[in-house]
Amino acid sequence: MWRRAGMIGIALYCLVPFYWMVVSSFRRTADIHDKSPLPAPWSLESYDAVFAADMGFGRSLVNSLVVAGTTTAVTLLIGTMAAYALARLAFRGKNVILALVIAVSMFPGALLIVPLLELFTTIGWINTYQAMIVPSMSFALPLTIWNLTTFFRQLPYELEQAAMIDGCTAFAAFRRVMLPLAAPGVFTTAILAFIATWNEFIIAVTMVNDQSRQTATVRIAQFTGAAKFDTPFGTQMAAGVLVTIPLVSRCCSSSAASSQG
Incomplete structure (x- = not known):
């Protein structure tokens, strides 16, 4: 049981930064510093900015x-x-x-x-x-x-x-x-x-x-x-x-x- 719990803890430690990166990418620019676990509302502003012509x-x-x-x-x-x-x-x-x-x-x-x-x-x-x-x-x-x-x-x-x-x-x-x-x-x-x-x-x-x-x-x-x-x-x-x-x-x-x- 402890071994499984340790493996789950290591996996969460490694995956949480990626999860937060995905969540932050769907936030509006005004909400980028929001601490909520999910974007509210969801937005594609950042993806539009990434593929702007000047980028x-x-x-x-x-x-x-x-x-x-x-x-x-x-x-x-x-x-x-x-x-x-x-x-x-x-x-x-x-x-x-x-x-x-x-x-x-x-x-x-x-x-x-x-x-x-x-x-x-x-x-x-x-x-x-x-x-x-x-x-x-x-x-x-x-x-x-x-x-x-x-x-x-x-x-x-x-x-x-x-x-x-x-x-x-x-x-x-x-x-x-x-x-x-x-x-x-x-x-x-x-x-x-x-x-x-x-x-x-x-x-x-x-x-x-x-x-x-x-x-x-x-x-x-x-x-x-x-x-x-x-x-x-x-x-x-x-x-x-x-x-x-x-x-x-x-x-x-x-x-x-x-x-x-």
Whole structure:
């Protein structure tokens, strides 16, 4: 009983801020500081303000999707093959490579901002998508490789051997047999990589100052509210709800896929 009560308490502690964000997003601007548990009356003023022409939030959502989607796709393409090689092939220096992967994932990203800013300024990458995608890959790729290496190691070697006896090459066995079996792990890793890239802020705010290329997290931080409203809190809450929707939907999809698996 106490364990269940503790779990419920932790869940409430984590979910109450999100609940209050949703409730605040539906309040009128004049009622934004109201302490009632539900808006009275309900209002879409904040959502109208978020999508005002001068806010540029719709464009920033598209930018976030481009950056996070591209980063996730390229990271999975490279990370899946690298993880399979590290998990199944025997070669010298494999443990050193895995140690380097862990070391890179623990390296503080803030220390790379100044060198990357100087490099991207030199090569003309400032205010471009690649200035956000490439640094994000440097953090998402180690996570992908480490997670999938552990997952591939748990799959039986006999499956590959049986596939190659039936005429498959090593790559065909990986593509036709091992990759479908590893689909739950690949999908879960894709969710983690997408969330990490979607929520990234430091690189995006440093490398891009053109509003047409800014991501949603950067635009929310720069909200000052629409001119007809007195406070930016409502628009920030509404934008926070909209930014959270893709993350929640992906997490729900991952949970559904895991339950089916």
